[in-house]
Amino acid sequence: MTRNLILGGALSALVVLAALISFLWTPYDHAVMNIPAKLQTPNAQHWLGTDHFGRDLMSMIMVGARTSIAVALVAVGIGMGVGVPLGLTAAARKGSWLDEVIMRGNDLVFAFPSLVIAILITAVLGAGAINAIIAIGIFNIPVFARITRSAALSLWEREFILAARVSGKGAARISAEHILPNVTNLLIVQGTIQFSLGILAEAGLSYVGLGAQPPTPSWGRMLADAQTMVSFAPHLALVPGCAIIVTVLGLNLLGDGLRDHLDPKLRVART
């Protein structure tokens, strides 16, 4: 266990815990406005203060964590669910037209700056959490496809795969039974990194108004709302900003720690 792994795990757990608790309890109803009590700085009643509508920031951050995690998780799920089979197929059919089509298609998606295309997608499909998920998900596909393919390619050269081929297994079965289990560690590490990028992307989309729509709280939109008020109510921007930092930092540390822990190459190098 490395320090990164522990710290990253703790920060990530904190955020996930806040999101989970929000299903059962929040200090206040995150959607209830209390305009006379607006723009309070952190105090005993409102631990993180209130926003410009008098909503409790602590409650909004907790429910907002839910939005962020849900969007990023499903988006990474889409990326893995589509990208990994694509990568496995490309590796199994290395050099064929299928490999070319898949990998050049990936290059095409990869060539565009992801957030710009995500903005395009949500602008066309309409703003909202579901479309943000789709947009972020699409950009996760080539990441997973590439990483799976490159890892699988080296595996295909190994003797145990040759043995499997000799025993008469087809490419599909070999991919599922022998290749996939051997790239899982890699995928977990990459998944963690992509998860943190997904949270950033969701915050970015919400910031420009294309993510989850009000009244669903979202960290990015909280930042956008706070923008004109930073000069006199800095806590409005600091609170969601710190939430994003803690989450992304935690997930990145976790990803690093997991890689150190799981990657067979690094493990060999250390021992």
Added chain:
Amino acid sequence: MALRSLVLAAGSAIALMAGGAWAKDSVTIAMQLEPPHLDPTSAAAQAIDSVVYSNIFEGLTRFQGDGSVVPGLAESWEISGDGTVYTFRLREGVTFHDGSSFDAEDVKFSLDRARAEDSTNAQKALFAGITAVDVVDPQTVRITLDAPNGALLFNLAWGDAVIVAPESIGSIKTNPIGTGAYKFQNWVQGDRIALTRNENYWGEPPALEKATFKFISDPTAAFAALMAEDIDAFDNFPAPENLPQFEADPRFQVLVGSTEGETILAINNKQPPFDDLRVRQAVTHAIDRQAIIDGAMFGYGTPIGSHFAPHHPAYKDLTANSAHDPEKARALLAEAGLPDGFETTLHLPPPSYARRGGEIVAAQLAAVGIKAEIINVEWAQWLETVFRGKTFGLSIVSHTEPMDIGIYARPDYYFQYDNPAFQALMTRLEASSDPASRTTLLQEAQAMIAADYVNGYLFQLAKLGVAKAGLEGLWENAPTAAIDLSALRWAE
């Protein structure tokens, strides 16, 4: 060392220039939206009027900062006994910026162009009753109406009724030639429009030689530009939350006035369940105006109970008619057969009064069981879906035209209010030029749309001007979209 002293010398020279004459005879005023072009007679965009009204183009009559109508290019006028013939005496010695002289032919050309069949004027209704515009002699114009119209002088003061030069009409959108106190100089698209003083102006020459309009759409950038003193004034500051900071800062003055903008929760009267009066009434009772003014506008704005500006003499306070009463709203919904509420859409254009106000309205509606899905739209999309397409449930928008209660007489207008009694009332209003009976009719009209709960009436949009402390002569209110430069001067 030599280089350093050179830089220092150059720096102090610039400082001297900036501190001297330059600051005294020019002004830079920022506004949020850039005009699409500069022809006020062929588009509805308010930003056009803000730049050109009374600065570049003038009409026969004109608005003053307090909303009163005074003579413009017409020096005086006579009205025939039956109220259908107006004879205008034009000012002498007026020339257009290109040197050509202004006379009755230009007036005839401008008004005929505006009211023509194929005219693209955004406010053609202003000219609806005019049957003929005749040139009596170069200094006299006669306008004949089909029926008396008490609002004609008011209508002619609009930016849509300004006098344009026939010779330069082809390039009016990019190089406007008018009779005003300022000449168009240049336009850097996306950034600014520069005007210079018209040295041949017929009236009192303005104090400032140069004026620049700068376009800053982002509220944060607007705040920064003012704080850095890059601009001298902001016409209507988009972020009311920042005003206390300007008020507390001795470098600035804050001018809080009123616009003609009735901010309403527009209801699609033809879309079920809003075709039921009880449902519309329930919506209005669900709304707490003061909470919206405090939450969305940080306290700036006056509650209204009908589609009428509170600063107008004929205003009638009808806010009690749709007072905040969630219990009553729920009861009305139950009566209308919707005890569990219903779902609808709430389309919100970009200004903060709509976006923030919409979040509050949605929360207030949710409290009585109406689930309004917020759909944030850009202006182009709003015009497409709400204004032209009429595929919306609710929307929030500020109607900034002055005296626009007449839109309720148009059944095809986007909120689709179709009441023959109201339409008849408007016909009577148009025919009446007696101030007392006009007031009575206007109050009747206000009461009628309030009783029909056509829309939710929220508040009169405030005009939030911010300027450097020494700048004098700015309009506090906005009786029409205009940034009148003629009276601007820097205090000594």
